[in-house]
Amino acid sequence: MSFEIRVDKQLGEASIALDLTAGDGLTVLFGPSGIGKTSVLNMVAGLLRPDRGRIAVAGRVLFDTDAGIDLAPERRRAGYVFQEPRLFPHRRVRANLLYGAADDSGLAAAVAMLGIGHLLDRWPRTLSGGEARRVAIGRALLRDPAFLLLDEPLSSLDRARRGEIMDAILRVRDAAGLPILMVTHDPDEAERLGTRIVRID
Amino acid sequence: MLSAEEWTIVALSLKVGGVALAAMLPLAFALAWVLARAHFPGKLLLDAIVHLPLVVPPVVTGWALLLAFGPNGPIGGVLERWFGISVLFRWTGAAIAAGIMALPLMVRAMRLSIEAVDRRLESAARTLGAGPGRVFWSLTLPLSLPGVLAGAVLGFARSIGEFGATITFVSNVPGQTQTLPLAIYSALQQPGAEATVWRLSAMSVALSLVALVASEMLTRRVRRGLHVL
Numbered sequence: 001m002s003f004e005i006r007v008d009k010q011l012g013e014a015s016i017a018l019d020l021t022a023g024d025g026l027t028v029l030f031g032p033s034g035i036g037k038t039s040v041l042n043m044v045a046g047l048l049r050p051d052r053g054r055i056a057v058a059g060r061v062l063f064d065t066d067a068g069i070d071l072a073p074e075r076r077r078a079g080y081v082f083q084e085p086r087l088f089p090h091r092r093v094r095a096n097l098l099y100g101a102a103d104d105s106g107l108a109a110a111v112a113m114l115g116i117g118h119l120l121d122r123w124p125r126t127l128s129g130g131e132a133r134r135v136a137i138g139r140a141l142l143r144d145p146a147f148l149l150l151d152e153p154l155s156s157l158d159r160a161r162r163g164e165i166m167d168a169i170l171r172v173r174d175a176a177g178l179p180i181l182m183v184t185h186d187p188d189e190a191e192r193l194g195t196r197i198v199r200i201d
Numbered sequence: 202m203l204s205a206e207e208w209t210i211v212a213l214s215l216k217v218g219g220v221a222l223a224a225m226l227p228l229a230f231a232l233a234w235v236l237a238r239a240h241f242p243g244k245l246l247l248d249a250i251v252h253l254p255l256v257v258p259p260v261v262t263g264w265a266l267l268l269a270f271g272p273n274g275p276i277g278g279v280l281e282r283w284f285g286i287s288v289l290f291r292w293t294g295a296a297i298a299a300g301i302m303a304l305p306l307m308v309r310a311m312r313l314s315i316e317a318v319d320r321r322l323e324s325a326a327r328t329l330g331a332g333p334g335r336v337f338w339s340l341t342l343p344l345s346l347p348g349v350l351a352g353a354v355l356g357f358a359r360s361i362g363e364f365g366a367t368i369t370f371v372s373n374v375p376g377q378t379q380t381l382p383l384a385i386y387s388a389l390q391q392p393g394a395e396a397t398v399w400r401l402s403a404m405s406v407a408l409s410l411v412a413l414v415a416s417e418m419l420t421r422r423v424r425r426g427l428h429v430l
Contacts, residue, residue: 100329
């Protein structure tokens, strides 16, 4: 199984309890805003610690309270595309893309797939929302991830940009063969991109 | 312009300020980082202690330094016995006094700039494979650098303006501890030295102005940096 996630987490008043097993392709976590979908991604990425449970991706255990396993985020090999691009403002696009990469051998291919070749020498603050998001996707891909986490990758983009990013995600899904866990509250997005849809409410 | 003697005073002030800054910079940054990022019992107390020199009468700080660094003091005794060093009546003592007095200002500016670093960028870096060390060197430090430099410049300006703690701690020795403010004070006691007072005061104001403008320019960079995402 690509994703095996069984977690409990108390966050203030709210609590998250999820038991999910998903195969290859793109798994959509679908549900209304504010029920902790992003928290699930953060737990898989190692940025948020579940109270208890087990998280394994592609057979590799990332977190297991019973076995006392809790890999640091930098050792989980996640390609995490956050809801905001989170590009490093003091580094140009090229340096952002290569931040997590072992070398620049994959740069040309990723840049071509995402159509961001003309942006390499730009500063992040000069990018449009869609451009920044594509760079963030490229940066996550170039760190040689074992899996991808996408948090509302199409939110706050206009129609044309949405189409652009959606195509990019489809290309990544079909080309890279990586397990992908994507969070969205948009039914069309979920329908169009998801290999399977997991509803949480 | 200034006489040779007056240039000596300016040079001594710059040396004292420079050494005070260089010695305090790592400590100030470490304190700022701890106050900005760490959570531990007694943090409020540490914060208060760091800020003490800002509010305590400087003469009290100078007296406390005298007790600590005097021949029978806990630090002075060790320096004297083990290394044969005394900082009393020396420019090194003036640098210690200046550094202690500048510390709170430096910590304040640096702490603000460290707090302004977007933690979300740091977690993004972690997911990209960077351990805490790389995150610090590649993100936290460069992103807070303008504020750290602003704090350093501010601390330097405060150092060269230090008076009360210095004169209490290491007295007013020409060529050793007589920095600009102390020299101005001495000149004020002498009849007919008004011209010297004017020139040295003008020099003080000029140095402070340059430092404050530099500090403000760096601070603005920090504020702009906040909105680049």
